[in-house]
Amino acid sequence: MGGQITRYPVAIEPGTETTAFGVAFPDLPGCFSAGDTLDEALAGAEEAAAAWIDAALDAGEPIPAPSSLEVVRHNPDYAGWIFGVIAVDPALLDDTIERVNITVPRRVLRRLDASARAAGETRSGYIVHLTLGEPRHIA
Known part of the structure; x- marks a missing residue:
């Protein structure tokens, strides 16, 4: 993954007046975020991805490569959701x-x-x- 920014696709479950926005990472199992606003949910998603990757590296687990946004967008599990990407700082992946x-x-x-x-x-x-x-x- 070198020194390039890695972008992971995210699926965003739209919030309502009574429910928060939810953000799922199809490539990072168990990694998710939520927030009362879309901005809060996405800011939390960046932190969640960083924590997930750091914990996986500490445990000696491989870091999955990101899927294409197009593949995630066509996944029926996310029908009706919004899609985007979260940038991951390459320093998070660097064990040099x-x-x-x-x-x-x-x-x-x-x-x-x-x-x-x-x-x-x-x-x-x-x-x-x-x-x-x-x-x-x-x-």
């Missing part, structure tokens, strides 16, 4: 390793390194696992 410099107080760095050693990891690996919320097993 990048070297970074961080600035922390020495006392914090000592604690970080001690915790990493106790977990049998490098400093970098430990930071990544903490960020991803993965459980740490101290040796």
